[in-house]
Each structure stands twice: as structure tokens, then as C-alpha cells.
Amino acid sequence: GDSVTQTKGPVTLSEGTSLTVNCSYETKQYPTLFWYVQYPGEGPQLLFKVPKANEKGSNRGFEATYDKGTTSFHLQKASVQESDSAVYYCVLGEGTGGYKVVFGSGTRLL
Amino acid sequence: ETAVFQTPNYHVTQVGNEVSFNCKQTLGHDTMYWYKQDSKKLLKIMFSYNNKQLIVNETVPRRFSPQSSDKAHLNLRIKSVEPEDSAVYLCASSYRVRQNTLYFGAGTRLSVL
Numbered sequence: 001g002d003s004v005t006q007t008k009g010p011v012t013l014s015e016g017t018s019l020t021v022n023c024s025y026e027t028k029q030y031p032t033l034f035w036y037v038q039y040p041g042e043g044p045q046l047l048f049k050v051p052k053a054n055e056k057g058s059n060r061g062f063e064a065t066y067d068k069g070t071t072s073f074h075l076q077k078a079s080v081q082e083s084d085s086a087v088y089y090c091v092l093g094e095g096t097g098g099y100k101v102v103f104g105s106g107t108r109l110l
Numbered sequence: 111e112t113a114v115f116q117t118p119n120y121h122v123t124q125v126g127n128e129v130s131f132n133c134k135q136t137l138g139h140d141t142m143y144w145y146k147q148d149s150k151k152l153l154k155i156m157f158s159y160n161n162k163q164l165i166v167n168e169t170v171p172r173r174f175s176p177q178s179s180d181k182a183h184l185n186l187r188i189k190s191v192e193p194e195d196s197a198v199y200l201c202a203s204s205y206r207v208r209q210n211t212l213y214f215g216a217g218t219r220l221s222v223l
């Protein structure tokens with residue numbers, strides 16, 4: 001079945017250092033890939049999504065490229081801030097109805 | 111801007127009691143969901159409704175039952191709670207199309223003593 005595997009957390013970084021959260025996926029379909037972020041006390045919210053292979057998504061200084069060849073969608077940020085402390089989810093969206101999504105296990109950034 | 115509203119924010123109860131959680135969305139979406147988030151932040155889908163019709167019903171204990179009065183409301187009832195039901199229950203909504211984005215509420219934290 002479809003699956004998503006991402007970096008196990010927590011990831012602890014100093015302000016100003018770079019971040020990479022690895023994400024790999026498995027599917028036989030043509031998915032849209034998402035990164036969601038969950039801040040303390042809130043529900044997850046969309047960070048950005050990329051519907052097409054080999055394209056890049058970005059928001060708030062975060063970016064990820066949908067790499068169909070390596071089935072990866074790694075999240076990167078050049079310089080993290082304290083306000084980036086949250087849980088990050090890599091998500092696979094698929095299915096003809098559009099309602100079926102697969103969440104990664106989440107990576108907590110401290 | 112919050113558009114998916116969940117009540118209560120927090121609920122403490124004892125084993126064997128019945129609890130109900132409410133969810134309302136004001137986005138005009140046609141699909142709503144309940145997710146369970148455990149202490150390790152793992153998210154697991156429980157149910158999904160499209161226009162008041164159940165479309166996803168993952169393997170959850172029978173004591174859990176969703177209730178939808180219209181496409182803007184999806185409640186969750188748990189009959190006779192168990193200690194393992196302690197978690198955060200997240201409601202979400204979306205349009206039922208490919209590449210849809212989920213919009214989540216802030217969650218209801220359930221503690222079962």
C-alpha cells in the first residue's frame with residue numbers, strides 16, 4: 001500500500017542553522033505531496049503542496065522538491081528560527097476521490 | 111483564521127463513561143474527517159464523511175461512532191471510554207477532489223482516568 005517515511009525526531013537545532021527533514025514515499029499512483037506543520041496547541045496546517053513531479057514548493061522560507069525519480073520530498077530551510085519549533089508532517093495525497101491521504105509519522109523540531 | 115471549530119478543548123472522564131465531541135466547519139467544504147493523534151504525534155484517520163455519507167471507516171473499536179447532521183457538522187461519540195482512548199481528536203474538512211487541502215480544528219484532548 002501507499003506509505004510515507006520521514007526523519008524520526010526530535011530534531012534539535014540552534015537558531016540560524018539549516019534544517020533538512022527527509023521524506024520518502026511509496027505509491028503506484030500519481031500523488032500530490034504536502035508538508036503540514038503543527039504548532040503547539042493547534043491543529044496541523046498546510047505549509048505547502050506540490051501536485052506535479054519535479055516541481056518545487058515553498059513557503060515561509062521552507063522548500064521541498066517533488067523528486068519522482070528518487071520518490072523523495074525532503075523539507076529544507078536555510079536558517080531556522082525559534083518560531084519554527086513545531087511538528088512537521090510529510091503527506092501523500094492520492095485516490096480518485098481525493099479524500100485519502102497518508103500522513104508520515106511527524107518530525108518534531110525543537 | 112480558524113474555520114474548523116471543535117468543542118470541548120479538553121475533557122477528563124473516567125473509564126466506562128460516554129463522551130461526545132462536536133465539530134463544525136464554516137468553509138463550505140463537502141467532506142469532513144476525524145483523526146486521532148497519540149502522544150507521539152502519530153495521526154490516524156478514523157472516519158470520513160462526504161455530504162453526510164460515510165465514505166471512510168477505518169478499523170476503530172465499535173464504541174466509536176460518528177454523527178453527521180449536515181455537511182458542516184461532524185460529531186464523534188465514544189460509548190464506554192477506555193484508557194487507550196486518551197489522545198487528541200482532530201476534526202478536519204476539505205473538498206472531495208484530488209489535491210485537496212485539509213483544514214484542521216485545534217483538537218479535543220481527551221484524558222481517561
